[in-house]
Amino acid sequence: MRGAMLHAPGDIRVEQRADPKIEQPTDAVIRLAATCVCGSDLWPYRGIEPVTGPAPMGHEYVGIVEEVGSEVRSIRPGQFVVGSFFASDNTCEICRAGYQSSCIHRELMGPLGAQAEYLRVPLADGTLVATPEVPSDDLVPSLLAASDVLGTGWFGAVAAEAGPGKTVVVVGDGAVGLLAVLAAKQLGAERIIAMSRHEPRQKLAIAYGATDIVTERGDAGVARIKELTGGLGAHSVVEAVGTQESMMQAIRATRPGGHVGYVGVAHGVTLPGEELFFSHAHLHGGPAPVRRFLPELIDLICNREIDPGKVFDLELPLDQAAEGYRAMDERRAIKALLRP
Amino acid sequence: MRGAMLHAPGDIRVEQRADPKIEQPTDAVIRLAATCVCGSDLWPYRGIEPVTGPAPMGHEYVGIVEEVGSEVRSIRPGQFVVGSFFASDNTCEICRAGYQSSCIHRELMGPLGAQAEYLRVPLADGTLVATPEVPSDDLVPSLLAASDVLGTGWFGAVAAEAGPGKTVVVVGDGAVGLLAVLAAKQLGAERIIAMSRHEPRQKLAIAYGATDIVTERGDAGVARIKELTGGLGAHSVVEAVGTQESMMQAIRATRPGGHVGYVGVAHGVTLPGEELFFSHAHLHGGPAPVRRFLPELIDLICNREIDPGKVFDLELPLDQAAEGYRAMDERRAIKALLRP
Numbered sequence: 001m002r003g004a005m006l007h008a009p010g011d012i013r014v015e016q017r018a019d020p021k022i023e024q025p026t027d028a029v030i031r032l033a034a035t036c037v038c039g040s041d042l043w044p045y046r047g048i049e050p051v052t053g054p055a056p057m058g059h060e061y062v063g064i065v066e067e068v069g070s071e072v073r074s075i076r077p078g079q080f081v082v083g084s085f086f087a088s089d090n091t092c093e094i095c096r097a098g099y100q101s102s103c104i105h106r107e108l109m110g111p112l113g114a115q116a117e118y119l120r121v122p123l124a125d126g127t128l129v130a131t132p133e134v135p136s137d138d139l140v141p142s143l144l145a146a147s148d149v150l151g152t153g154w155f156g157a158v159a160a161e162a163g164p165g166k167t168v169v170v171v172g173d174g175a176v177g178l179l180a181v182l183a184a185k186q187l188g189a190e191r192i193i194a195m196s197r198h199e200p201r202q203k204l205a206i207a208y209g210a211t212d213i214v215t216e217r218g219d220a221g222v223a224r225i226k227e228l229t230g231g232l233g234a235h236s237v238v239e240a241v242g243t244q245e246s247m248m249q250a251i252r253a254t255r256p257g258g259h260v261g262y263v264g265v266a267h268g269v270t271l272p273g274e275e276l277f278f279s280h281a282h283l284h285g286g287p288a289p290v291r292r293f294l295p296e297l298i299d300l301i302c303n304r305e306i307d308p309g310k311v312f313d314l315e316l317p318l319d320q321a322a323e324g325y326r327a328m329d330e331r332r333a334i335k336a337l338l339r340p
Numbered sequence: 341m342r343g344a345m346l347h348a349p350g351d352i353r354v355e356q357r358a359d360p361k362i363e364q365p366t367d368a369v370i371r372l373a374a375t376c377v378c379g380s381d382l383w384p385y386r387g388i389e390p391v392t393g394p395a396p397m398g399h400e401y402v403g404i405v406e407e408v409g410s411e412v413r414s415i416r417p418g419q420f421v422v423g424s425f426f427a428s429d430n431t432c433e434i435c436r437a438g439y440q441s442s443c444i445h446r447e448l449m450g451p452l453g454a455q456a457e458y459l460r461v462p463l464a465d466g467t468l469v470a471t472p473e474v475p476s477d478d479l480v481p482s483l484l485a486a487s488d489v490l491g492t493g494w495f496g497a498v499a500a501e502a503g504p505g506k507t508v509v510v511v512g513d514g515a516v517g518l519l520a521v522l523a524a525k526q527l528g529a530e531r532i533i534a535m536s537r538h539e540p541r542q543k544l545a546i547a548y549g550a551t552d553i554v555t556e557r558g559d560a561g562v563a564r565i566k567e568l569t570g571g572l573g574a575h576s577v578v579e580a581v582g583t584q585e586s587m588m589q590a591i592r593a594t595r596p597g598g599h600v601g602y603v604g605v606a607h608g609v610t611l612p613g614e615e616l617f618f619s620h621a622h623l624h625g626g627p628a629p630v631r632r633f634l635p636e637l638i639d640l641i642c643n644r645e646i647d648p649g650k651v652f653d654l655e656l657p658l659d660q661a662a663e664g665y666r667a668m669d670e671r672r673a674i675k676a677l678l679r680p
Contacts, residue, residue, distance in 0.1 A: 257442070277606040278627065283623040
């Protein structure tokens with residue numbers, strides 16, 4: 001099959017890879033209907049994370065089950081399924097508490113390389129959620145979004161305790177941030193402030209339910225949020241970037257007793273203990289347990305109540321994955337969908 | 341009146357100070373029934389926090405109202421009252437959300453010096469809670485504990501979401517840690533693991549409801565907690581020290597999705613963002629909003645359902661405050677009560 005490989009920073013190639021096979025009796029192999037490039041794929045692409053030799057890329061996937069191992073019970077060939085970036089058994093105590101991305105048997109999907117024609121999915125019964133029927137093609141981008149960016153934005157909004165009566169700030173206008181806006185709206189937030197200085201992203205944020213746009217960043221951004229919230233700060237802040245600046249912006253924009261939900265993968269972040277202590281903020285986040293939310297998100301998408309697929313503003317054949325990376329790296333595209 | 345002053349690290353003197361007076365119409369002046377030395381008083385006493393000239397000390401207090409300002413409505417002379425280390429209006433949006441120690445009008449009590457015969461309390465209506473009647477003398481230590489260490493330990497347990505079915509770890513065996521054990525027990529925790537290597541403190545922890553004692557610290561302590569929790573870590577961890585080691589011990593002892601409640605005043609702590617991200621822990625804490633819990637705690641004490649006053653294992657006349665500091669500094673005493 002063909003699949004994307006990162007050879008060195010900036011060097012993505014779609015080339016021949018071995019077809020994945022059932023290796024464990026709990027595995028499934030799926031034929032991808034669509035996959036995409038993640039903001040987190042840009043960290044190694046930019047050389048900020050080290051690249052050691054050619055590595056398969058991609059961890060977002062939807063598709064049709066081709067084959068299942070002998071111990072797979074609930075997932076069947078022919079089903080259209082959505083999974084996430086961690087395979088999980090969905091039965092251990094951590095999974096049952098809703099933290100499938102910390103499952104005691106979790107396996108990271110990235111190294112298996114979802115930017116490809118086929119993908120082996122470990123722990124198929126726990127990891128995959130089937131749609132009620134094979135969806136029409138126009139729903140595929142939204143279901144693909146559920147695989148990571150929607151689930152991650154949703155977790156950010158849940159971790160920030162977005163809900164009725166709340167003012168929610170979203171730091172970061174990538175796909176995750178934009179979908180945190182959508183999530184906050186669905187969760188009933190009263191006011192949603194998107195921090196963005198990019199007009200197309202501002203427009204999408206407003207389409208998803210943002211009531212205010214703040215273009216300032218850092219201290220000026222915090223000051224603006226305070227101004228908009230009677231000097232107190234927001235009840236809920238979703239952090240969807242992962243840098244020192246964005247984390248501090250999120251913490252400082254939160255009122256005492258408020259909640260920061262942080263889902264941007266932290267890179268080089270250190271939090272000052274004293275400031276955190278006196279901030280009185282709640283902090284929660286980490287790799288989103290997307291599996292927790294998948295059944296609900298699939299329902300909302302299949303009932304056409306939400307349209308998270310709008311974050312894909314570039315669609316390419318898999319063979320042009322390199323252009324998808326370039327467009328995202330240069331911020332010409334919010335998110336690139338790849339069709340195998 | 342006489343009051344304790346810190347002149348330099350290690351140099352506490354009880355000397356003549358001006359009698360406090362009503363300065364604002366919302367003030368009260370109380371005659372102290374008892375006051376005490378706080379673990380946090382030891383930071384400047386040890387020179388870890390800078391000492392700039394002679395400073396009044398003490399922020400824990402119970403006593404009889406002597407006089408109130410013209411705008412005080414609910415507090416009356418003759419009442420026995422308990423307050424906390426931040427004066428608060430108890431009416432602003434932050435107070436109403438339960439974060440009185442971040443009240444928009446908060447005033448720190450420490451600089452007013454509660455280790456004295458009399459104390460001016462700002463925002464008396466918001467800050468002070470009166471007992472149903474003047475309590476018998478044997479209840480005074482417990483009511484004094486409610487002023488800070490009980491309220492702080494209680495907040496730690498609430499922030500860590502201690503409750504039925506939960507395994508709770510308490511890091512720190514000072515008065516706050518011991519009272520976090522008591523709080524976890526009251527909140528219905530199933531299992532309470534106190535981390536302590538001091539026998540008298542272990543005994544008090546067990547008297548307050550600890551089911552297990554762990555003497556190891558740091559990585560070894562974390563390993564022991566994992567061993568006791570099926571490899572997962574605790575649901576709830578209260579951090580009641582405030583050092584880098586104790587914070588990391590708390591975070592690492594928490595299972596994914598679990599809660600750290602941190603109430604040790606952070607000194608020189610920096611949290612590594614990546615580790616925090618992948619820990620999946622909830623983090624909440626800060627200066628305890630003791631005022632939120634005072635009505636409930638006063639009830640429990642006056643009904644003799646809890647006996648937090650047992651943390652005072654040394655009682656001295658105010659004039660011997662210096663010995664109280666020394667005993668706590670040398671860990672000869674858990675907590676020193678001072679009688680003016």
